[in-house]
Amino acid sequence: MGLTLYKAGPSPFVRKVMVTLHETGLLAQTDLVDAVANPVAPDPALIAINPAGKIPALVREDGPALYDSRVITRYLDVRAGTSLYPEARIWEVLTLEASADAIMDAAVLMVYEAKFRPEPIAPWMEGQWTKISNGLDALESRWMSHLNGPHDAAQIAVGVALGYLDFRHPQRAWRVGRPALAAWAEVYLQRPAMQATIPQG
Incomplete structure (x- = not known):
């Protein structure tokens, strides 16, 4: 089984x-x-x-x-028996994964707000986007050396988070002002596992 x-x-x-x-x-x-x-x-x-x-x-x-x-x-x-959570970098991996998950959480809540509330609350929506923007800025300023290092679970989480922003919030143009993160995403999103799981619908 x-x-x-x-x-x-x-x-x-x-x-x-x-x-x-x-x-x-x-x-x-x-x-x-x-x-x-x-x-x-x-x-x-x-x-x-x-x-x-x-x-x-x-x-x-x-x-x-x-x-x-x-x-x-x-x-x-x-x-x-893979090494997506390497013990030598475990706290960095877990923290970066949590940062990516926080971006996803806020992005999904924005989708729910627009879908389930007849009149979405604009300040609340912008508050969620502020969380996302702050997270993206932290990736750009603090985490690029990790993202460009050996492959791990945190990179998967960040790649998925960025892909979701492209999918659900393209009008927000997250790449603007974040050239290093945008360049990383251009490469990472071409990874076979990412290409095989592109969201639909």
Whole structure:
């Protein structure tokens, strides 16, 4: 028996796990199941796996289901015996991954606000974008040496976050004023695992 990944739509958190499945060689061992992750009407089948009703969620044969993308990607890395979370740089990797996840969180909340509220609250939307902009500025000013170093889970998370901004918020033009990050993304987003997981819809 292999793994079963519950996923939904173009979620960046699902994409992060999908990229990790490609990078670890575990995709062939994983069944992919589409679930409904509507924040106002979650899928009962998904709640049975993850009480929060959120995706991604991973069912495994050797223990309880796993959820939260950072938990799943670390499990996949251990299972595959790859080095996406190298012990020598573990705190930097985890911090940079958390920074990328924060960008994704804010970007997804902006999508939800526009989709589920008849009249989105403009100051709240701009507050979310400020979080994203601050995170991008930190990547540009503090993290480029790491991003240009050996491949790890943090780079996957950053690549997925930037790809999601291109997908859902292209009008925000995140590359402006961030030439180093833009140049890195131009190369990283061509990576086979990134190309194989480009969001649709």
